[in-house]
Amino acid sequence: MLRRPVLIVCAVIAAAGPACASEAVTSAATLAGTTTIPATTTSPATTTSPATTILATTTIPATTTILATTTIPATTIPAPAPTTTAPDIESRVVGTSVEGRDITAVRRGEVGGRVVLVIGVIHGDENDGLAILDRLHSLPVPPGVDLWLVDQMNPDGVAADVRQNANQVDLNRNFPYDWGPIGVPGDSQYAGPSAASEPETQAMVALITEIRPDIIIWYHQDLYRIAPGKGRDGVIRERYAELTGLPVVSITGGTYTGVAATWARRTIEPGVSFIVELGPSVTNAEADTHAAAVLTIASEPI
Ligand SMILES: [Zn+2]
Numbered sequence: 001m002l003r004r005p006v007l008i009v010c011a012v013i014a015a016a017g018p019a020c021a022s023e024a025v026t027s028a029a030t031l032a033g034t035t036t037i038p039a040t041t042t043s044p045a046t047t048t049s050p051a052t053t054i055l056a057t058t059t060i061p062a063t064t065t066i067l068a069t070t071t072i073p074a075t076t077i078p079a080p081a082p083t084t085t086a087p088d089i090e091s092r093v094v095g096t097s098v099e100g101r102d103i104t105a106v107r108r109g110e111v112g113g114r115v116v117l118v119i120g121v122i123h124g125d126e127n128d129g130l131a132i133l134d135r136l137h138s139l140p141v142p143p144g145v146d147l148w149l150v151d152q153m154n155p156d157g158v159a160a161d162v163r164q165n166a167n168q169v170d171l172n173r174n175f176p177y178d179w180g181p182i183g184v185p186g187d188s189q190y191a192g193p194s195a196a197s198e199p200e201t202q203a204m205v206a207l208i209t210e211i212r213p214d215i216i217i218w219y220h221q222d223l224y225r226i227a228p229g230k231g232r233d234g235v236i237r238e239r240y241a242e243l244t245g246l247p248v249v250s251i252t253g254g255t256y257t258g259v260a261a262t263w264a265r266r267t268i269e270p271g272v273s274f275i276v277e278l279g280p281s282v283t284n285a286e287a288d289t290h291a292a293a294v295l296t297i298a299s300e301p302i
Helices: 003-016 019-034 036-040 050-075 129-136 155-160 199-211 231-244 260-268 284-299
Strands: 090-096 102-109 114-121 145-152 215-221 272-278
Touching: 090 199, 102 199, 114 129, 114 199, 114 284, 129 145, 129 215, 129 284, 145 199, 145 284, 199 260, 215 260, 215 284, 231 272, 231 284, 260 272, 272 284
Parallel strands: 114 145, 114 215, 215 272
Antiparallel strands: 090 102, 102 145
């Protein structure tokens, strides 16, 4: 019966600041022991009873305190931070680089869901995608998504801060679709001695052939764009661009044989595979935006 006026008191206090809630918490235990007090107020006024004496003296102060404790815990105390980060399903070494570094894939989300693969680094000196992958390792994965994360498929290149692997091969010209010889060791786009000659390429070919992602994203720098695509592939690229603010602009001017994303697209059709060219650097806010975009397109029925 006394709850309604009490609620008003609490709301006023709460509006004044967080102290109300904290006080409510500390006095909750006291309340539990005093809940019988309001009931006595309904009894006839018997001035001679010791009980009424107690009530008379305690009613007003007690009600304000008690109300604060009874209403706040249920409605205004913030819920605990959600424990959204499920354990990784799997962490697997999918290959070893020329210099012996592990190439690792981490699987998160829901087994049996839509398989989405993200590769943070293929060119070793274009590694700001790692900031996006960092977030994807901890953000909650939407239901129905089977998320695979390969931070770096070129760990030797990352370690040396160079584009190529330790054999000086541009891994993004080494994949076994439309492969062609380009350059010699030392050239920035040296394609290697043959298609899929490099252990890093072989590791990714094996992984992608096995898990057959529905969507694959490859991060590069620093052209700041997404090339247009066709059909469903193009729709998903447009969506990613919309979510991140990247322009959809063709990438031209190079020799594009043995490209990883192209090999993958041909391999997983009707799955899609596309390159995201980040800018010269990625701010924390941009990394947040890109990670959210990955999870959005991963969960949207496109
Ligand atoms: Zn690149």
